[in-house]
Each structure stands twice: as structure tokens, then as C-alpha cells.
Amino acid sequence: MQYLGVEYSVKHMPELDPDFIPFGVWLEAYARGAEKPLTIALERDQGKISVRETKIHGTPEMAEADYRYVERYVKFLLWSIGGFRIWICGDSALAQRLQRAYTLSGERAFDVQFMQDVYEVPFEVIDCTPEQLPQANESSVAIGGHMEGCRIGFDAGGSDRKVSAVIDGKTVYSEEVVWHPKTEPDPQYHFNGIVEAFRTAASKMPRVDGIGVSSAGVFIGNSPMVSALFLKVPREKRELVKTIYDRAAREIGDVPIVVANDGDVTALAGAMGLECGSVMGMAMGTSEAVGYVDAEGKVLGWLNELAFAPVDLFEDAMADEWSTDIGVGCKYFSQDAVIKLAPRAGIELDSALTPAEKLKVVQNLMEKGDSRARRIFASIGAYLAHTLKLYCRFYDVHHMIVLGRVMSGLGGSVILETCLSILNEEYPELAQKVRVMLPDEKTRRVGQSVAAASLPELRKNA
Known part of the structure; x- marks a missing residue:
């Protein structure tokens, strides 16, 4: 195959997307x-x-x-x-x-x-010029893994919020509450929901020593600088959003709070479960959420917003509605990928359904053994194998944990099986280096909100 004068080779293309040009494969061929x-x-x-x-x-x-x-x-x-x-x-x-x-x-x-x-x-x-080029200045940061004391772990999702009360690493209470942050313009709605969750967890413990938060978005300190959760909040009210988690913590008391991107907390949960580092977590849900912890179990201080990073060079690929760019990860590793591929497999989805409902239709067909649904998930598995080659050029990955609603049920098994098969056949060195897997039982026990609870380091007098 050829693109812009560069010859590249791919044996196993995604069946439902034969025009896919994997950036990692093309990049390697271009570099020669x-x-x-x-x-x-x-x-x-x-x-x-x-x-x-x-x-x-x-x-x-x-x-x-x-x-x-x-x-x-x-x-x-x-x-x-x-x-x-x-x-x-x-x-x-x-x-x-x-x-x-x-x-x-x-x-x-x-x-x-x-x-x-x-x-x-x-x-x-x-x-x-070379003389003007700045010198590298990198630093990684230790994240989480603190289990002592009475802690609140909060996981702020786009359709539900989860909170756990954790005492010395053991979950004593956990709840999941439906909410609708993405459609709510009033920051008070968000604040009230967060405080309610904190107070519920606090009521299940003798005291609160620390609060950890896992949330979608990009953070500087504890401030959500950009987050889909606050998408409808007007720009003139951004200052209220930037302080929302710190203000909510003060409602509980003078306790340390640490907020981290949900992708990094996913990777942390994986590292805690596997008891090792060099872990990338990828959640395929409403969008693609990615996090990474290095060999020492630290985060790099990077955005890791790979939903907007290119994976496909095909110039007529589907555009992302938000960023307007084409070929970016959110259209390949999310429910949008399933919806995109469904008509190509011969499955017509009711336009009145929500994206989550459309995904469920395809997953139900998969559970019934529908071969059209299987082709969809197999194509996503091919996307994943070829894209892993790209991600491993930028991250030192030894363990990749894939999760999220797209990975649930038989469809997730097909994605994983297809990915592993292609890695073994086309990229054997990568297959030997990287273990791609669903969360194991220990990682599931750690969970997102429990990993979040481990984020703050407690004060000496706590």
C-alpha cells in the first residue's frame, strides 16, 4: 500500500474499514x-x-x-x-x-x-535556530497508592457518579448515583452533587482523613481547566468550576484533597492491581480515555488526551464533531466507533436512540451470535492492534488494560482476541513486550473510586 509516496504494509486491515491508514505503521515506513x-x-x-x-x-x-x-x-x-x-x-x-x-x-x-x-x-x-531551542525539563510525579486512614474516593462520570468510603484500604461503603453534568449549565448543580457524595461517604466512617477524586478533564493542580463534565457551564462562570473540588472538600472539613484525570486513575488502579508499573489504561466509553503510569508507578504530568490524537491518516475518515479533526482516537475507541461501523456491517440503528442505546443494540446482537455485530468488534480489535504500535512509540507500555462499556460482554472479548491475534502475527516483538488485557479480578476489586481514594498523602497529624 502507498500513501503520499510512502510504501507501507498491513496484513490484517479492519474488515469494515479497509481505507484505514494506521499512523504508527505509516510513520515507521516514512522514517526509513x-x-x-x-x-x-x-x-x-x-x-x-x-x-x-x-x-x-x-x-x-x-x-x-x-x-x-x-x-x-x-x-x-x-x-x-x-x-x-x-x-x-x-x-x-x-x-x-x-x-x-x-x-x-x-x-x-x-x-x-x-x-x-x-x-x-x-x-x-x-x-x-539550534541556539534558541530550549533544553528538556521533565519530571514525573508519584501518584496514589496511599491506603492508610479513612478516605473518600469519588469518581465523577458523565452519566453517573460513584463514591466509596475506604478505611485502611478496605471499602466499607460504595454507591452509584445517576446525574447529568454534561447538560447542566448551573455550577451549583455540580457542586451540590459532589458535596452530597462526599457527605454520604463521610457518614459511613468515624472521620475523614483525605479525599481523592477521579474526574474527566485536564487539571492544573485540583482545578479542572477543561472538562466535558462542565461543557454547558458558561465561560464567565469558569472560576467557580476551577475551585469546585477544593470548595466541596471544605464542606467536609480541613482535609487534603487530590484530583486526578480519570485516565491516570484507571492506570493507577491497574498498577495497584498488577503491583507493577509501565501501565496504560484505555477506557472505551462515551469517548476514549487514556492514562499512564511509568515504571516507577509515577505519572508524567502529561495530558494523555489521546481521544484527540491522530491514529488514522485516511483523508476522508470520520470527523470528530468537537475538535473537527479527522482520524482521531475518539472515533476508533469509543461507542462512536461501534455506531460508525454498524451501517457498514448492515445494521441500521434507530436515529432516535442515544449513542449509549445504539451501543446496547449492537451488544445485544453480539450476545445472540449475530455475525454482523462480531465484524464490528473485530474491526475495533484491528484498530487497537495497529494503534498500539503507535502508542508504544510515545509511551513505554508493558501492560495495557482495556475497559469501559464498549469492552463489556462478548464484544469486548472479540476486540481483545482480534487485537492479540494481529499483534502475534504482524508485530511479534510488540506481542512479547506488551500484555494487553481486560482488568483482572484484583484490579476490579481496587476499582476507580478506591484508586481515587488512595490519591492524597495524609498529613502527619492525621
Whole structure:
């Protein structure tokens, strides 16, 4: 197969998506003839800087392939690591083209606005010389694993909220309550729901020593800078949202609270269950949520918002409605992937159904042995195998835990079986290095809200 003059090979394509161009496979093929050095640096909060050295072809006939590679590579770095400033060193023409794309009126306007909302500084792309290129400044952070004392663990989901009361690592109470944060514009609704959950858990213990929160979104400290949970809250009320978890904790008392992205807490739960590091957690639900803990069980301080990171280079791939970009992870590893593939398998879904209801229709067909439904989940399994090759270029993954409502039932088993089969046949080295699995029983016992409860380190006098 060929794309932009680059020959690449894929033996097992997703059956229902034969036009899929796996970015990781194409990237590796592109790199074989690339000789011109290019350095990319990204700056994010607290002066942290990530530097990546790569190569491009740098010839007139490969100009479009060079730009496609660099633009997608930068896009992946931006959504995996995060940043408000990008330095490009080694090719001014490419840097200037990226400068035009990454403006509020350019094709990457969503990315620019998102990162400005996260870091609260203007976004910029800098064409720089080697002398101007900043030095790397990375630091990982220990996360969770503290089980002593009386703790509240809160998991803020888009359709329900879960809270646990945990005493010395043992769950003494847990509840799940339906709520609708994504459609509610009043921040008081969110605040009241969070406080109610905290108080319920607190009532089941003699005291509260700490609170840990797992929540969708991007956080600076405990502040949700951007989160789908608060999607309908007006921008002028953002300050109330930024302090919502700290304010809710004060309703319980003077106790430490730590808020973390739900993807990172998923990875933490996996690391606690497996008792090891280098764990990536991927939840396939409403969207794609990803988290990662390194070999030491620490988080990197990255965004890990891979729902918006490219996985498919096909130029007529389905667009994500929010970011407006095509070929990004949320359309391949979520209920949207099932809905996208259903008509290609010959399954017509009632347009009046919600996305979650449409997923359930396909899952029910799968439970009845419908071969059309099986082809859908097998195609997602193929997506996963080829994309794992991409993710492992950016993360040192030894264990990948896949979960979420898309992975439930027989459909999840088909996704996993297909992924493992393709890894063994096409990527044997990767198959030996990475263990891809559903959560084991111990990881399930740890759970999201219990892992969240382990986030805060207790004060010495607690």
C-alpha cells in the first residue's frame, strides 16, 4: 500500500474499514528514507519542556509527506504531552506552515483554544535556530497508592457518579448515583452533587482523613481547566468550576484533597492491581480515555488526551464533531466507533436512540451470535492492534488494560482476541513486550473510586 509516496504494509486491515491508514505503521515506513534532522520542543506548565528529535526527507518530491508527517506528529505530541508553545528547529518552511495552521483562524483552531484554556497563556509556534531551542525539563510525579486512614474516593462520570468510603484500604461503603453534568449549565448543580457524595461517604466512617477524586478533564493542580463534565457551564462562570473540588472538600472539613484525570486513575488502579508499573489504561466509553503510569508507578504530568490524537491518516475518515479533526482516537475507541461501523456491517440503528442505546443494540446482537455485530468488534480489535504500535512509540507500555462499556460482554472479548491475534502475527516483538488485557479480578476489586481514594498523602497529624 502507498500513501503520499510512502510504501507501507498491513496484513490484517479492519474488515469494515479497509481505507484505514494506521499512523504508527505509516510513520515507521516514512522514517526509513528520512535523513534531515528536525527537533520539536513543547513547553507546558511550570516550565516543563519535552524535546523530541526526528527526521524528515526534506526533498521537493516529499514535501507533502514531510508536512503530513510533522503536522500529525506535532498533533500527537500536543495531545499526549500538552503545551502552549511549540518550537520547530530544522526546517523553516514547515515551521511557518504550522504557524499558519495553529492560530484561532487556522485549521487547528480547536487545539489552540483548548490549550489556551488549559494553560491560560497565548499559544504559539516558534521557528527557531539550534541556539534558541530550549533544553528538556521533565519530571514525573508519584501518584496514589496511599491506603492508610479513612478516605473518600469519588469518581465523577458523565452519566453517573460513584463514591466509596475506604478505611485502611478496605471499602466499607460504595454507591452509584445517576446525574447529568454534561447538560447542566448551573455550577451549583455540580457542586451540590459532589458535596452530597462526599457527605454520604463521610457518614459511613468515624472521620475523614483525605479525599481523592477521579474526574474527566485536564487539571492544573485540583482545578479542572477543561472538562466535558462542565461543557454547558458558561465561560464567565469558569472560576467557580476551577475551585469546585477544593470548595466541596471544605464542606467536609480541613482535609487534603487530590484530583486526578480519570485516565491516570484507571492506570493507577491497574498498577495497584498488577503491583507493577509501565501501565496504560484505555477506557472505551462515551469517548476514549487514556492514562499512564511509568515504571516507577509515577505519572508524567502529561495530558494523555489521546481521544484527540491522530491514529488514522485516511483523508476522508470520520470527523470528530468537537475538535473537527479527522482520524482521531475518539472515533476508533469509543461507542462512536461501534455506531460508525454498524451501517457498514448492515445494521441500521434507530436515529432516535442515544449513542449509549445504539451501543446496547449492537451488544445485544453480539450476545445472540449475530455475525454482523462480531465484524464490528473485530474491526475495533484491528484498530487497537495497529494503534498500539503507535502508542508504544510515545509511551513505554508493558501492560495495557482495556475497559469501559464498549469492552463489556462478548464484544469486548472479540476486540481483545482480534487485537492479540494481529499483534502475534504482524508485530511479534510488540506481542512479547506488551500484555494487553481486560482488568483482572484484583484490579476490579481496587476499582476507580478506591484508586481515587488512595490519591492524597495524609498529613502527619492525621
